[in-house]
Amino acid sequence: MADQHNVVAEHRLSLQERLGSDMVLTEASEMLRYCRDWHGDVTSAAVAVLRPRSTAEVAAAVTACRVLGLSIVPQGGNTGLVLGGIPDAPERQVILSLERLNRIRTIDADDFSAVVEAGCILSELKDAIADKGMFFPLALGAQGSCRIGGNVSTNAGGINVLRYGMTRELVLGLEVVLADGTIFEGLSTLRKDNRGIDLKQLFIGAEGTLGIITAVSIKLTPYPDHVATALLALASLDDAITLYRRARRDCCDLMSAFEFMPPLAFDLAREAMPDLPIPIAGDYPAYVLMEISGSGLIDVNDLMERFLEGVMTDGLVVDGTIASSQAQARSLWLIREGMNEGQAKRGSHMRSDVSVPLSKLASFVSDAEAAISQALPDCISVSYGHVGDGNVHLNVLPPTDLLGEARDQVIYKAKTVLNEVVDLYQGSISAEHGIGRLKRADFESRLPDTRRKLLAAVKHAVDPHLLFNPGCQLNLNGIS
Amino acid sequence: MADQHNVVAEHRLSLQERLGSDMVLTEASEMLRYCRDWHGDVTSAAVAVLRPRSTAEVAAAVTACRVLGLSIVPQGGNTGLVLGGIPDAPERQVILSLERLNRIRTIDADDFSAVVEAGCILSELKDAIADKGMFFPLALGAQGSCRIGGNVSTNAGGINVLRYGMTRELVLGLEVVLADGTIFEGLSTLRKDNRGIDLKQLFIGAEGTLGIITAVSIKLTPYPDHVATALLALASLDDAITLYRRARRDCCDLMSAFEFMPPLAFDLAREAMPDLPIPIAGDYPAYVLMEISGSGLIDVNDLMERFLEGVMTDGLVVDGTIASSQAQARSLWLIREGMNEGQAKRGSHMRSDVSVPLSKLASFVSDAEAAISQALPDCISVSYGHVGDGNVHLNVLPPTDLLGEARDQVIYKAKTVLNEVVDLYQGSISAEHGIGRLKRADFESRLPDTRRKLLAAVKHAVDPHLLFNPGCQLNLNGIS
Structure with missing residues (x-):
């Protein structure tokens, strides 16, 4: 252990000598914010944090690390959700932060x-x-x-x-x-x-x-100067998907957002933002936040009104409100954002980011929530997100009084149950967040052999010394 | 040579034995249409043409060729414009046509x-x-x-x-x-x-x-049920690009086509289709064929009318016609298609497919046409195409009475002059047609070393025996 510390100290000195002390952070207190993930679930460490200011400095940093046998974990804003930018081998990895290369x-x-x-x-x-x-x-x-x-x-x-x-x-x-x-x-x-x-x-x-x-x-x-935003109440997620299909046809390529929320969204948003106005009275089974936007000669308000007239006449949308100002539109979006904060306030929970074919989304959510409810009857499922893309964040909140390892076990169990349903639907365990280190095992266990071989061949061709982010996405060298 | 023929004959026999005679064509007359390119400029040959009916049969064909040491030129509809699907080593290449794998x-x-x-x-x-x-x-x-x-x-x-x-x-x-x-x-x-x-x-x-x-x-x-098509007359290509920018803002994501044509387009189209109606009187320096399309609640005709009212009031468009029926829209598009046929009728010519940044397109076309006019005063340049993408087909037509090798030399010279101007503008010598074999030398001579190494590394990683389409895009083994 003492030897290992000496090696790290020598590496730090070498990096400073080669790259200049302005580029190299080595104090634990200075490195902390780079070594902790966005949610604060994991705190790691690193040999150093390198902060180049130019492409040439990045190239110099890469060469220095390669020569010293250190691998590099590149990091942007450190807002990733899958531990792709956090070291997992602190004594032989440096973080290379791009934050000063920002022109x-x-x-x-x-x-x-x-x-x-x-x-x-x-x-x-x-x-x-x-x-x-x-x-x-x-x-x-x-x-x-x-x-x-x-x-x-x-x-x-x-x-x-x-x-x-x-x-x-x-x-x-x-x-x-x-x-x-x-x-x-x-x-x-x-x-x-x-x-x-x-x-x-x-x-x-x-x-x-x-x-x-x-x-x-x-x-x-x-720039889309004209934006129409509406919050709509519906009878079910199934109806929300029917509505999406109709909106794709009726509003064509002018629809810019279509977010699904369950009724719990309002409770969660209020827990985070107690004064948030909730503009729809009553309690409906499903909500959609929809946006149409355009520039120039496009009249998005007229389009939104004609669209809603049609779908309300047909009974597909049972209640709704169109924002009459930018401020009102902003407060509708705050519900969507607040529900994330509200979940965080209920403690650590199972977050997911899955996708299935659009035509199967309603049945998938129903099956997945049922499976979770059966396996973990004390937990609450909350499903929301970009349903127009077949992408749903199906999160599972353990009881607030469940703490420590017991809570972690419930979260792990929830993930396992969910992923089994995702597999049945030939879905993706990562629609947008990526693999990183957090989802690596789940990714690798589902990876067909042909694809794995091809990924490994490409990695070895482009990064023959496995210098960049070892342990992220794939475990290729068995030591990450 | 006799030996070589024997080798080819043996390979043909082996392929038939391994894959069945239904999959394997070896008669020159049967293979001809696969071995000649779309324009009819080049006629090659092949050991065989393989025509699998299923993915499993493709896999079997690949394995057979690998075992026999034959390389494979995959081919779809054989409509490529850069000889990417035509063998250049007829005695060791087979064509694998996908035409029967068509469900x-x-x-x-x-x-x-x-x-x-x-x-x-x-x-x-x-x-x-x-x-x-x-x-x-x-x-x-x-x-x-x-x-x-x-x-x-x-x-x-x-x-x-x-x-x-x-x-x-x-x-x-x-x-x-x-x-x-x-x-x-x-x-x-x-x-x-x-x-x-x-x-x-x-x-x-x-x-x-x-x-x-x-x-x-x-x-x-x-499906975009509603389509508005207009043919517009303008003072210059520069104005056409200004018009494009305004259309991007005014018509937003509903604009589906914006094709530039010079006045010569009408002559060329009429040479191919003598009865084609030309719906704009007079002779203007530049024309644009523009299309707005949408489904559902989108009123594209109203949008097109309001757009044209604005740009004609501002003098950006000097004349124009909106198609009043599908048949009329079709005849507008026939001008665009006819001008291609008209060029072909004037004999072989230099076809190009280049792109530059949109803001430099007008100046690029002006410079390139001037350079060609200076180098080849007897030739006619015709520039048209998808200018909204910064993509122009700048073709050069030699005098119709110039034939044979002299004509080929002029075409080669025109390409060389054009590519020099493309380089000055940091443009692409292939905006959409690809590299194939026709543009390989021009591609390779412009390829930075870093990119070439990476391309070679990826090729070797994915296709280690250089089985697929050797000689297309890159010359890696020196024998293609």
Whole structure:
């Protein structure tokens, strides 16, 4: 153990000598916020935290680590939900934080594109783009803290996926530092470029296992000045999915969000925000928060009104309210956000992020909630989310007075029961959060042999020394 | 030479014995249509043409070829424009045609998805999907002959890219036969699935160099019942790009096509279709064929009228006509299609498919046409295409009486001059057609070393024996 400490101390000294002390944090107190995950469930440690300010400094850091035999855990805003950015071998891993590599290089409204460094905070980026009359559609709860490099590395989803796609579909080009310290220079802003195999796709969603994304060129669209937001009450999740299908046809590509919430959403939101106004009276079995948006000549309010008139006449929507101001729209979205905070207030719980084919979603949620209720009768299931994408967050809240290891066991059991139902429906155990370290075992146990071999072959081809994020997504060397 | 013939004859016999004579064509007359490219510019040969009817038969064919030391050129509808599906080493390559693997496995309107085999002809697929009220947006000139596996392998573009993206964005999952004969089973219809590195992305646009795509699951959208089509006259290409930007804002995501044409388009179209009505009088410097489409409650005619009122008031559009019937819309599109046929009637010519950043497109076309005019004063440049994507087909027509080798030299010279201007603008020499064998040298000479190494590493990792389409995209073994 003493030897191991000496080795770590020597590595720290070497890193400081090679990279300069400004780039290298080694004090436990300074490193803490990088070593603890977003939910605060796990606190790890690292040999050092490296904080380069330029792509060249990232390349130097990669070379230094390779020479020293240290592996690298890349980290953006540290808002990941699956421990993809937290070391699991603190004595031989460094965290490489992109937070100081955070310039916006260009925003070109005429080109509908921007080039930004990996460390840009998503909301700051969106604001700077909005100042030019343009819009970057990626929108998720953590946008005030997450960074674009992390969004790309995890192929982040969020509330606007049904219209604009996952992060992958918003990326035009990447700059990536590779394992040999060379730079993959692919920051094109071309909308179409079909020159052979599209290598950048490999790094999107790789969670930092193949290289370090240092900058991204992204697609922009005109800013949607006109937004219509409605909260709708329905008889069931099944009806919500019927409503989604109809909205896809009636409102076409102008629908930008369609979020499902159960009645419990309001209780949970109120627990987090006691003064939150709840604009629908009564207690209905299902709710949908729906948004239509557009720019220029598009009249989204008229469209929303005509749509609701039709679906209320047909009895598909039983009650509803359209926000009459931006402030009211904001307070409708606060219900959706507050329900997350409310769950956190009830203590640690089983969070999930699963998807199934859209046509099976209602039956899946019904089966999964029944299975959980049977296995864990004292727990509460709460299912909500981006149902238009077939993606539901089916969370399980243990009784508030259940604590410690007993609580952890219930959470583990809930996950196991849920995943069994996901498998029956040929669904995904990770619709948007990724694999990281948290879901690795569940991922690997479901991985067909052909796919595993191909993943391993690609990893070895691109990162032959397994330098980047070992233990994330796959356990390839057996020692992570 | 006699020996070589014997080897080929033995290989043919072995293939027939292993795979059955129904799967294996070896007669030159039967193989001809597979060995000649779409334009008829090149006629090659092959050891055999294999025509499997199932994924299992594809796997058997792959294994047989690997054992015999033959490499495989996969082929869909043989409509490619860059010789990606035509052998360049006839005595050691077989063509594997997917044309008999052409079932539609499922169309699920409730799921907005379909699963189809690689050999499905695109237009047949679109029709079958339309019968269910759904829409598959991929639309290109060759759609009556091209096959979906080829569309995916080449990441095909077409006229609807500005709204729906390239083929890559329409793919939910793939089934691929790999070099070892195993099957990558990834025919998911999940809209969101973020389980690690997305391996299917590697095969999209790989032009058959990494595996053989045997089936595809695709995204569908509701059928756009309402379509407004307009032909607009403008003062310049510059104005056309200004118009595009305004249309992106005013018409939002409802614009589905925006094609630029020069005045010469009408002459060319009339040369191919003498009776084609030309609905705009006068001779303007630039034309745009624009389409807005939607389903359900969207009134596209009203939107088009209000849009045109604004841009004509502002003088951006100087004349225009909105199609008043489907037949009239069809005849507007015939101008666009006819101009391609008209070019073909003027004899072989330099076809290009380049892209530059949108904001530089007008200046690029001006510079490129000037450079060509200076280098080749007797030639005519014709620039048209998907300018909203920054993608222009800048073709060069030699004088009709220039024939044979002299004509080929002019075509080569035109390509060289054009590509030099593309390089100045940091553009792409292939916006949508791919690399194949035709553009390989131009691709490789522009390939940064980092990217080349990564491409080679991935190729060797996925196809270690260089079984698939050697000589396409990259020359890796020096013998292709």
